[in-house]
Amino acid sequence: MASSPISVTFAGFLVILVLRSSCLYANGCYTSIISFGDSLADTGNLKHLASDYNLALPFFLPPYGQNFFNQSTGRCSNGRLIIDFLAESLGLPLVPPFLQDNGSDNKEAFKQGVNYAVAGATALDPRGIVDPLANTSLGVQLAWFKQSLPSICGNYSNCRDFIGRSLILVGEIGGNDYNYPLLEGKPIEGIESFVPLVIDTILSAINDLIEMGAKTLVVPGNFPIGCLTSYLATCGSENDEYDPETGCLIRLNRFAEYHNKLLQTTLNQVQDLHPNVNIIYADYYNAVMPIFRFPYKFGFTNGALNACCGGEGRYNYNSTAACGEASTTVCDEPDTYVNWDGIHLTEAAYRIISKNLFSTPQFNLLCYTSTSGVGLSVSM
Structure with missing residues (x-):
């Protein structure tokens, strides 16, 4: 299957950007993480939003969070997400959701990070596209x-300084x-x-953040959606072309590549206009593809395409039986699965993706303080 790897020159350019950004501050590190996005980054906002509607959606309940200190925090996985591994490696607290109880203690916590990402969020405001509960688009x-x-x-001055010292994640969205x-x-x-x-829409948000004082922005691309269980079970057919190496739907992965290529081109243009700002493309697509190509190499002995938690349909996915409902089952060893619920990945998969993304030794020396073994790079 065709992929869209970043060229050696561009990858080196990205590493230089990251190295330069880490030298902006006396401690060689960021003082906070500010995050926008959807379920790949949501650390609990949709859960707090849903409480206003007295709704308990399945992914607010066990087995979600069973590996996250046995808590269903609203993260759409069995455990930690990429943003959690990033925060741990920066020596920062896990990034709290903005919509949690906004008491004075939380406002103090927000100084080291705040997450505005909401599961189900879109980049565009609704145009025939409906969020599960409300409009929580990137603009919102x-x-x-x-x-x-x-x-x-x-x-104003303190806020520009706060934003400038923060690592800002714009997506995935x-x-x-x-x-x-x-x-x-x-x-x-x-x-x-x-x-x-x-x-x-993503470009508009980036420009707004730069005007507000942002100095380092990480903008992730899309995953290879043709490898996600929900798409394979719902969109696949005998007439489709599948990658013989991975079993993924080729036409859907090409669609993701189209999005990613256009995003990278746009980010390059913005970077040219703002040479004093570091705009970093995080290549989620190529960070996860090795797992789909060689799952056993990474310890995923149950393969890459079957869901750990699901409704016993094709690939253990059933759109009418969501993970967390009484009719579904959960595997005994989530760490041996890539797909968690057919739409989201397991903590084990996110950990490896993080290592693939954030693994440059030079940056680890300059900025990363934890011993989690995850440093920062921005490509494969």
């Missing part, structure tokens, strides 16, 4: 950020703009028209 998340700044950092229509069975040719709109 950015508005929350702007509104909350005075309570976190005070005046945009995947749900495609997920909702694709999983409804809409043709991929029509959905391709969304991609430039999604990229423009």
Whole structure:
């Protein structure tokens, strides 16, 4: 299957950017993490939002979180996410959700990180695309950020300093703009028209953050969605072409590559306009593809495509029986699975993706303080 690896020159350029960004501050490190995105980064916002509606969605319940200190925190996995491994490696606390009880203690905690990502969020404001509960699009998340700044950092000058010292994650976002229509069975040719709109929306948010004082932004691309269990079970057919090496749907992975290529091109253009800002593309696609190609090499002895927690359909996925419901089952050894619930990955998979993304020894010496074995790089 064709992939879109970053060239050696561009990868080296990204490492230089990261090294330069880590030298911006006296301690050689970031003082906080600010995050926007969807379920790949949500550390509990949708759970707090759902409580306002008295809803207990399945992924707020066990077995979600069974490896996260045995807590269902609202993370869409059995344990930690990429953002958690990143925070641990930076020596920062795990990034709290913005929508948690906003007491004075939380405002103090937000000075070391705050997460505005919401599971189910889209990049675009709803245009026939419906969030599970409400509009929590990237624009809404950015508005929350702007509104909350005075309570976190005070005046204009302090807030510019706070933003400038923060590592800002813009995404992953945009995947749900495609997920909702694709999983409804809409043709991929029509959905391709969304991609430039999604990229423009991400670009607009990046420009806003730069105007507010952002100095280092990490912008992840999309995963190879043709390898996700939900797509394989829902969108695959006898007429589809599958990658013989991985078993993934080729047409859906090509779609993800199209999004990622356009995103990278746009980020390069923004970088040229802002040479004093570090804009880093995080290559989620190529960080996870080795796992799908060689799952056994990484300890995934139950393969890469079957869901650990599911409803016993194709690939152990059933769209009418979500993980966490009474009718579903969960595997005994989640660490031997890549896919957790058919839509999200296991903590074990996210740990390896993080190592693939964040593994440059030079950056580890400059910035990373933990002994988790995860350093920062931005490509494979």
